[in-house]
Each structure stands twice: as C-alpha cells, then as structure tokens.
Amino acid sequence: MTEAEFLQDYDPQAFPHPSVTVDLVLMTVRDGKLAALLQQRGDHPFKDHRALPGGFVGIDEGLDEAAERVLVAKTGLPAGGWLEQLYTFGDPARDPRTRIITVAYFALLPLEVLSRAPLVRDDLELVELEVSWPGERGGAISARAGGGTHLDLAFDHAEILGTAVKRLRGKLDYSTIAFALLPERFTLRDLQAVHEAILGVSLNKPAFRRRMLDKGWIEGTGERELGTSYRPAELYRLKPNQGD
Amino acid sequence: MTEAEFLQDYDPQAFPHPSVTVDLVLMTVRDGKLAALLQQRGDHPFKDHRALPGGFVGIDEGLDEAAERVLVAKTGLPAGGWLEQLYTFGDPARDPRTRIITVAYFALLPLEVLSRAPLVRDDLELVELEVSWPGERGGAISARAGGGTHLDLAFDHAEILGTAVKRLRGKLDYSTIAFALLPERFTLRDLQAVHEAILGVSLNKPAFRRRMLDKGWIEGTGERELGTSYRPAELYRLKPNQGD
DNA sequence: GTAATAGTGTCTTTAAGACACTATGTA
DNA sequence: TACATAGTGTCTTAAAGACACTATTAC
Numbered sequence: 116m117t118e119a120e121f122l123q124d125y126d127p128q129a130f131p132h133p134s135v136t137v138d139l140v141l142m143t144v145r146d147g148k149l150a151a152l153l154q155q156r157g158d159h160p161f162k163d164h165r166a167l168p169g170g171f172v173g174i175d176e177g178l179d180e181a182a183e184r185v186l187v188a189k190t191g192l193p194a195g196g197w198l199e200q201l202y203t204f205g206d207p208a209r210d211p212r213t214r215i216i217t218v219a220y221f222a223l224l225p226l227e228v229l230s231r232a233p234l235v236r237d238d239l240e241l242v243e244l245e246v247s248w249p250g251e252r253g254g255a256i257s258a259r260a261g262g263g264t265h266l267d268l269a270f271d272h273a274e275i276l277g278t279a280v281k282r283l284r285g286k287l288d289y290s291t292i293a294f295a296l297l298p299e300r301f302t303l304r305d306l307q308a309v310h311e312a313i314l315g316v317s318l319n320k321p322a323f324r325r326r327m328l329d330k331g332w333i334e335g336t337g338e339r340e341l342g343t344s345y346r347p348a349e350l351y352r353l354k355p356n357q358g359d
Numbered sequence: 360m361t362e363a364e365f366l367q368d369y370d371p372q373a374f375p376h377p378s379v380t381v382d383l384v385l386m387t388v389r390d391g392k393l394a395a396l397l398q399q400r401g402d403h404p405f406k407d408h409r410a411l412p413g414g415f416v417g418i419d420e421g422l423d424e425a426a427e428r429v430l431v432a433k434t435g436l437p438a439g440g441w442l443e444q445l446y447t448f449g450d451p452a453r454d455p456r457t458r459i460i461t462v463a464y465f466a467l468l469p470l471e472v473l474s475r476a477p478l479v480r481d482d483l484e485l486v487e488l489e490v491s492w493p494g495e496r497g498g499a500i501s502a503r504a505g506g507g508t509h510l511d512l513a514f515d516h517a518e519i520l521g522t523a524v525k526r527l528r529g530k531l532d533y534s535t536i537a538f539a540l541l542p543e544r545f546t547l548r549d550l551q552a553v554h555e556a557i558l559g560v561s562l563n564k565p566a567f568r569r570r571m572l573d574k575g576w577i578e579g580t581g582e583r584e585l586g587t588s589y590r591p592a593e594l595y596r597l598k599p600n601q602g603d
Numbered sequence: 604g605t606a607a608t609a610g611t612g613t614c615t616t617t618a619a620g621a622c623a624c625t626a627t628g629t630a
Numbered sequence: 631t632a633c634a635t636a637g638t639g640t641c642t643t644a645a646a647g648a649c650a651c652t653a654t655t656a657c
Contacts, residue, residue, distance in 0.1 A: 131418045133374035135449075135460055174375045174458055178449035203447045203462050205379075205422035214418055216379055216462075218447050304609085321611070322646050329645085340653090345607040346655040548636080565638070566619050573618090583628085589634040590628035 131297060133205075133214040137182045138169035138272070139189070140201065140221040140279040143229050144296050144312045148243050152189070153258065153266075153277060155238040161269030165258055167276075169217065182220040191222075191233030197223040197295035202278050210270045221279045223295035230303050242266060246280055246315055256280060276314070284314055291332055294353045301349035302340055303327065332357045365493030377449075380414035381426045381514060382516070382525040383433070384445065384465040388540050388556045389474050395520060396433070396473075397502065397510075399482040404455050405513035409502055411520075413461065424463040434468075439447050441467040441539035446522050447489040453515045465523045467539035486510060489558055490524055500524060527557055529535035535576055538597045546584055547571065576601050 141152040153165035168359060170185040172178060183194055198220060205216040229241065247255045256277040258266040268276070287293045294301075296309050307323050327333060335355050338349040385396040397409035414429040416422060427438055441526075442464060449460040473485065491499045500521040502510040512520070519573050530536045537553050551567050571577060583591040 133379055133416065133418060135377055135379065140600075164482050171374075172377065172449070172460075174377060175451050177451055178447060178460070179607055200447065203422060203444065205416070205462070207421055216416075216422070218460075220448070302609090319647055319649095320609095321648085324610075326646080343608080343657055346609050346653080546636090563620055563622095564636095565621085568637075570619080587630055587635080590626080590636050592636055 116291050133216045135172045136215055137172055137178060137185055138167040138217045138219045138275060139182060139185055140167060140219060140276060141186065141190070141224065141229075142221065142244075142279065142283070142296075143224055143226045143241065144309050145226050145241065145243070147308060147312050149246070149280065150241045150243045151258070151279075152239055153242045153268075154189075154236065155240065156269055157238065164267045164269035165240075166274050167219075170245040172218070178218050178221075182218075182222070186222055186301075189234075189236065189239060190271045191227070192224075192228065192231075196228070197221075197292060201275070201282060203284055204275060206271065206272055217275075219275045219278070221282065223283075224297050225290065225298050227298050244276065244280065246277075248315075252305070258334075277305065287313055291353060291357050294332075294357075300336060300338070300350040300352050302350060304348055305353070306333075377460045379416045379428055379537050380413050380459055380461045381416055381422060382411040382463045382519060382564065383429055384411060384463060384520060385427060385434070385473075385477070386465065386523065386527070386540075387467065387468055387485070388487075388553050389485065389487070391552055391556050393490070393524065393556055394485050394487045395502070395523075396483055397486045397512075398433075398480065399484065400513055401482065405511075408511045408513035409484075409516070410513040411463075411516050412483065416462070422462050423464075425464070426462075430466055433478075433480065433483060434473070435496045436468075436472065436475075438471070440531050441465075441536060445519070445526060448515055450515065461519075463519045463522070465526065467527075467536065469540050469542050471542050483555045488520065492559075502575075524557075524568065531557055535597060538576075538601075543594050544580060544582070544594040546594060548578075548592055549560060 139152075141311055143150055152168060154168050156162055158163050168185060168189045170181065170188070172181040176184070176294045176303045177199070178200065182200075186192075186198065187194055199222075201219040201221045203216060203218045207214055209215065209217075236353050242258045242260065245257045245259050247257075256273055258268060258276070260266055283292065293306065293309050293313070297305055303324055306327060307318055307320065310345075311317055311325070332353060336352055338350045341347065342352060385394075387394055388516070396412060398412050400406055400408050412429060412433045414423040414425065414432070416418045420428070422444065423442070426442055426444075430442065431438055443466075445463040445465045449462060451458055453459065453461075477565045486504065489503050491501075500517055502512060502517075502520070504510055522560045527536065531554060534579075537550065537557070540553050541549055547568055549562065550571060551562060555561055567599050576597060577595045580594045580596055582594045584594060585591065
C-alpha cells in the first residue's frame with residue numbers, strides 16, 4: 116500500500132475513484148410478515164422497479180453517519196432504532212451508469228413507529244417480503260405488493276435484501292435485535308410473533324417462553340395489555356443496557 | 360438517491376469521491392496461537408507501526424477481486440484458501456492524509472501453506488495475536504513479536520483485527536471455516552487444536568469428537584499420521600462440497 | 604358460566620461436559 | 631513390555647420439543 120498511498124498523498128485525484136453510497140434495508144414486521152421500505156424509481160435505469168432508499172456518502176461523513184442521515188431524510192422520523200452495517204457490494208457492473216460501491220445498512224423499526232413516519236417522498240412504500248425458504252439460513256427473496264403481485268427490484272437490491280434477512284435470522288438468538296421490532300412494552304406473544312415472522316416458522320410456546328426468560332434480557336412490568344376480550348397477557352420490557 | 364445520481368450520471372466527478380481500499384487480515388494458527396500477516400510501515404504516518412497489507416480498489420475492479428489480487432501480490436502464493444469480506448471501515452479521520460474508506464477482508468491459510476510463501480516484501484511478518492479475553496465473543500486485541508514484545512498497530516487496524524477474530528469465533532461452529540486453517544488431511548487432534556487456538560480455551564475431547572463427527576462435514580481416509588513415537592491418529596478430510 | 608388466551612408442569616429427546624476406561628501404535 | 635496418545639462408554643446435566651393441563655380475564 117505504501118507507494119501508491121504516498122503518491123496519492125500528493126495528488127488525491129491522480130486516478131479515478133469510485134462513488135460510494137449507503138443503501139438502507141429498513142425492515143419491520145407487519146401482519147406477521149417481514150416488510151421493507153422500498154422506493155419506486157422514476158428514472159432509468161430500472162425505471163418503475165423498487166429500490167432501496169440510499170444516498171451518497173459525503174466526503175467528510177462517516178458511514179454510520181451517512182446511513183443515519185438517509186434514514187432520517189427518507190422517513191422524516193427522529194434518529195433512533197436499530198442501525199447496523201450489513202455488507203458492502205462493489206461489483207463493477209452493479210450500476211450500469213458508473214462505478215458505485217454501496218455500503219448496505221439495515222435498520223429496524225417497530226411498525227407502530229414506522230407507520231407514524233411522514234414518509235417524506237410519496238414514492239416510498241412498505242412492501243412485504245417473501246423469503247423462499249424458512250429456517251435459520253435465508254434463501255432467495257422477492258417483494259410483493261399489497262395485492263400479492265410480484266414487484267421487480269432494481270440493481271442488486273434483491274441480493275442485498277436476501278443478505279439482510281440472513282443476517283437478521285442469524286442474530287436472532289444471540290442478540291437483542293428482535294426487540295428493535297417491538298414497542299417498549301410487549302407481551303411474550305408479541306415477541307414470539309416477531310421471531311416467527313423473521314424465521315418463517317412457528318415455534319413451540321413453552322420452550323420459547325423458557326428460553327426468553329432464561330436469557331435474562333427482559334423483565335415483567337406488572338402491567339397487562341388492554342383492550343382484549345380475553346385474559347390479558349403481562350407486558351414485558353427489555354432491561355436497560357442489553358443493547359447488542 | 361434519484362436526483363443526486365441523475366446529476367452524477369452526467370458528471371461523475373462533480374463532487375469529490377473518497378478513496379476506497381481493501382485491507383487484508385490474513386490469519387493462520389502457529390504454535391497453538393492465532394497469528395496474522397502484518398507489514399511494517401516505512402513512511403509516515405504511523406512509521407514503524409504494523410499495518411494490514413492492503414491496496415486500492417481499481418475503478419473497474421470488484422471488491423473480492425481486489426482482495427484476491429492483494430493477497431496474491433503480497434504473499435506470492437497462488438490464489439486459493441478462504442477469503443471473505445469482513446466489514447467496511449469509513450471513519451473520516453481513520454487516515455490522517457485523506458479520506459479513505461477501507462473494505463476489510465479476512466483470509467485464512469494453513470501454516471503449512473503460508474510458510475512456503477515467498478513473502479514478496481521483506482517488511483511482511485507473521486505476528487502472534489493476543490486476544491484479551493477467551494470465549495465466544497472477542498475483546499480487544501494486540502500484536503506481539505516473536506520475543507513477546509508489544510507491537511503498535513497503525514490506523515484503526517487493531518479494531519479491524521478485533522473484528523476479524525470476533526467473526527472467526529462466531530462462525531466456528533456453524534461453518535467449515537476452521538478447515539481453511541488445516542492441510543487437506545488432518546487428525547481430529549489437529550482440528551481441536553485449531554478450535555482451541557481460535558477460541559482461546561481448551562475443549563473437552565470426547566464432546567469435541569462427537570460434535571465434529573455428528574456434523575457430517577468430515578470423513579475418515581483410513582490412513583494414519585506418520586512419524587509419531589506413539590499410536591498414530593487417523594487422518595480425516597473435509598467432504599467435498601461442504602464450502603461455507 | 605363460557606370463551607379464549609395466558610401461563611405452567613412434566614415427560615421425552617438431544618446434546619454437551621466430565622471422567623474413566625480400553626485400544627493400539629512406537630520403541 | 632512400557633509409554634503415550636488414540637479413541638470410546640457412560641453417567642450426569644442442561645436445554646429444547648411436545649402436549650396436556652391449570653389459571654385468569656372479558657363478556
């Protein structure tokens with residue numbers, strides 16, 4: 116690295132640099148299924164396809180910082196929630212216009228928060244994801260509109276979405292990532308529903324409860340859910356300082 | 360993304376782009392400990408510190424491709440072995456000269472292969488890593504020379520090394536990553552030693568054997584190791600098509 | 604009381620840890 | 631035969647799946 120860097124030190128633009136963007140996989144759980152926020156493209160290339168919201172990384176801007184800026188700019192929501200770098204995609208042909216390397220991030224928000232989002236741009240839409248096979252590891256992914264019709268994804272964004280689901284599934288049992296998809300107070304049933312949506316399988320209730328309580332991540336609040344027509348469940352919360 | 364991209368489409372250099380490099384965490388197991396290939400810097404900044412070998416990503420070059428090129432260029436070895444993207448580091452201040460975003464890769468080679476490497480540059484050296492705490496998750500990391508003296512790491516390379524060890528530990532039990540650190544034929548004791556070096560703990564022999572044989576990744580060859588002064592162990596090999 | 608879900612007790616199965624034991628090659 | 635390590639048998643412990651059961655609230 117030494118020689119090239121040394122030269123570049125004197126002339127940073129001596130040879131052409133790629134563009135660098137961040138793309139955001141903003142996911143939530145809606146009606147027991149994973150969904151992501153996608154943007155309909157108005158221009159070529161991939162006109163009318165769905166794309167991940169994204170933006171260029173400023174020359175003096177950190178990557179996490181850029182991802183957060185894009186998140187706030189697109190949703191109109193205040194910063195917060197889960198945001199984690201996913202993977203960097205850099206195939207020279209991934210964008211037909213010019214060389215763009217994109218650092219993909221994934222963000223998680225509970226539906227309760229996301230549905231309050233002003234959604235600054237009207238070409239943004241929450242789209243249901245269909246993952247080809249259930250279980251721990253994720254297979255291919257596709258997007259479906261409300262009616263169930265298939266939506267085409269722009270660029271390599273299907274691959275990015277697939278990587279995001281795989282990561283989400285992989286981190287489910289050793290991190291507190293699932294709680295980013297729930298409001299501050301939730302029932303154990305809610306938590307199980309989130310796990311089931313992510314994994315695409317149904318889980319055993321007693322075993323699930325035991326596991327969650329044994330991990331020591333959550334605590335009961337003594338309060339119960341309201342508005343049920345049956346026995347209300349206890350509300351739990353994530354204990355403080357259980358992040359990551 | 361649309362407007363900015365559209366503009367950029369007409370003038371790709373309208374605003375300054377960061378430089379993009381790949382940095383390589385090339386690790387192996389030597390004397391029961393993790394070691395990485397580091398390069399002593401001859402110039403400022405961080406003169407005389409150890410740095411990860413790296414290089415710029417060409418404007419028409421993929422990221423994996425760039426990592427492989429750097430690996431071959433530095434070691435003089437033919438392509439092969441485990442190579443996987445690790446994480447992208449992009450703090451604007453990580454390099455004091457100019458904005459450089461680096462996509463870190465980690466590569467694994469068995470010591471038998473790596474010690475045959477021509478090591479093109481004489482400032483390259485295999486350095487023992489010291490991980491602050493054992494177990495699944497990785498803590499802080501430091502590098503030690505043969506004699507045990509502490510070596511300073513350049514840039515954010517200690518953080519990158521720490522991330523690599525964490526990833527390695529995390530993938531150990533659900534992927535075939537450990538076999539990238541062993542020759543084609545190996546004994547179960549060799550395999551256990553690799554696991555112990557990576558995790559920094561000692562493992563129970565019968566349980567380890569059971570687990571490995573139950574995973575179905577390996578098969579016995581019927582051959583035995585040579586040159587022992589005691590009962591020779593059976594040689595195993597990774598079954599074909601068990602990659603990743 | 605009835606309906607409906609919350610929440611638990613317990614049996615079985617599976618996998619890991621511990622530890623002692625047997626097996627087998629070299630010298 | 632002695633030695634050193636290979637390799638196994640088995641007991642215990644921990645955790646997950648299955649499934650039926652009890653508990654509690656709204657109505």
